[in-house]
Each structure stands twice: as C-alpha cells, then as structure tokens.
Amino acid sequence: MKRKIINIVCILFGLLFINSGLNKFFDYMPMPEDLPQEAQDLFAALLSFGWLLPLVAIVEIIAGILVMIPRTQALGYVMIFPVLVGVLLINLINIPDGLLMGIILMGINLWMLYENRAKIKPLF
Template sequence: MKIAKLILFTLFGLMFINAGLDKFLHYMPVPELEPEVMKVGEAFGSILWLLPLVGAVELIAGLLFLFPKTRLLGALLIFPVMVGIMLHNAVYMPEGLVIAGVFFLINLWVLYENKEKINGLFA
C-alpha cells in the first residue's frame, strides 16, 4: 500500500508541476476546442495575472505534494484549483470529469488522512 500511495502522490505532484510549467512555457499542444470553451479560455487569458497565478500555485503545490512532510500544505494549496477544475469540467468538458475526479479524490484522500492537523487550524 505504501508503494501505491507513493506512486499516486508522485504522479499527482508531477501532473501539477507539468500543468504549472505549461502556464509559463506553453509547450503542451492545445486540442481542438468547442467555441464556448474557447471563449472561456480567452476570458481567462484577458485577465493578465490569473493564469500566471494559477500556474504558480500548481507548480508550488505540485512540488509540495511530492514530499510527505509538505504534502498536506500542497493539498490545501491545490484544493481551490481542483474545485475550479472539477467545475470547469462539469460545465464545459464533461469528458474530462473522470481524470479530474480521480485527482480530486487523491487530493481529498490526503486531506482526510490529515484531518486532525486541519482541525487544529480551526481550534
């Protein structure tokens, strides 16, 4: 079980490191998108600070997620981004919900495993 967790958490972290770097370096190909999704992308792109902020959060959270001592902080940092990814997929790209849902569940798993520490923040 430890090996499976290590693999899942490493893949999670690497996926967000890759997504964050792509926001800055634009090296991943963009697939053909529906016009409505293109409009959403253009709207996000028109807010000059938004994509760099999301990219920085993804990159930092992905790095934090790789290491057990900082994994909770990474999970807390990436959670709002994950909610946005889930909502975006639910509304505009339902075919992406499966993979987004898997990553969302991995994030929730880390948060659940650390619920005592999280509760301590609110005590």
Template sequence: MKNKFLLVLSLLFGLMFINAGLNKFLNYMPPPDDVSEGLSTVMGAMMEISWLIPLIAIVEIIGGILFMIPKYRALGAIVIFPVMVGILLTHLINDPSGLPIAVSLMVINLWVILEKSDKYKPMIN
C-alpha cells in the same frame, strides 16, 4: 502497502500539476484541436485577466512540489484544492469529456486531505 500506493499517487499527482504549471509559462504542449466552444470562451476570458494564468501556474507548481514531499503533503493538498475545484467545475460545466480525469484527481486530493486531517485540526480549533 497503502502508504506506498499513496506515495506513488502523490508523486504522479504532483508531477502532473508541476507540468501543467510549467506549461502555462513555457507553452510546450499545444492545446487540443477539438476544444468545445464553451471551454474556448472560458479560456479566452481567463486570458483577458493578465495576472490569472500566471497565478494559477505558480499555485500549481508550488502545490505540486509540496504534494510530492511527504512532510508537506498536507499543505500541498490544501494549496491545490482551490485549483482542483476550478478544474472540476470547468469540466463539469463546459467540457464533460475531461470529467473522469478531473474526478479522479479530486478523489486523490480529498484522500490526502482526509489522511492528513489531524494536521488541519489546529487551524480549526
């Protein structure tokens, strides 16, 4: 039962990141109208660095795909982790309204990392 629940969460998590990455390239979801001034400033600064948004998008797409495949889920969790930290800090500092979703996604990511911790031991030794 736990494995099926984790599989469903992993599929949803992966799809969400693939969607977010594709949206950075295709712009099919308009940004919300009620963006805080702090978040608007941060996003404007990120847009000034021309290579940053495409890099984040590629990492989100690749990480999302890896996260959905059980064999590569451990790798996907590590690939997505830095992006997840950035999302969590952005919402913690600039836009607290998105914090519940960011925290839940971080919990899912950490759960997968802990579940697959045996796969990371060779990197540490």
C-alpha cells in the same frame, strides 16, 4: 505497503500539477483543437486578465512540489484544492469530456486530505 502506495500517488499527483503549471508558462502542450466554442471563449477570458493564469500556474507548481515531500503534503493538498474545484467546475459546465479526470484528481485530493486530517485539523 499503504505508505508506499501513498508515496507513489503523491509523486505522480505532484508531477502532474508541476507539469500543468509549467505548461501555462511555456505552452509546450497544445490545446485540443476540438474544444467547444464555450471553452475557447472561457480560456480567452481567463487569458485577458493577464495575471490569473500565471497565479494558478505558480500555485500548481508550488503545491505539486509540496505534495511530493512527505512532511509538507498536507499543505500542498490544501493549496491545490481550490484549483481542483475550478477544474471540476470547468469540466462539469464547459468541457464534459474531461470530467472523469477531474473527478479522479478530486478523489485523490480528498483521500490525501483525509489521510492528513491530523495535520489539517488545526485549520478548523
């Protein structure tokens, strides 16, 4: 039963990040109009780099795919961890409305990293 729950969580987590990565390329989900000015300035600064958001999008898509494959889940969760740290910090500092979602996603990531600790242990 535990493995089924983990598989469902991994599939949903992976689909969320694949969707997020694809949105950065195709822009099919509009940004909320009620974003604080600080957040709008931050996103404008990120867009000004030109290469940063496509890099994050590629990492999100690849990690989302890896997370959905049981054999490569550990690598996917390690890859997505820095992105989630950024999401958490942006929500903590600039957009507090999304903080709950960031905490939930980081909690899932940490839980899955713990579940895959035997595979991740050689990294340390």
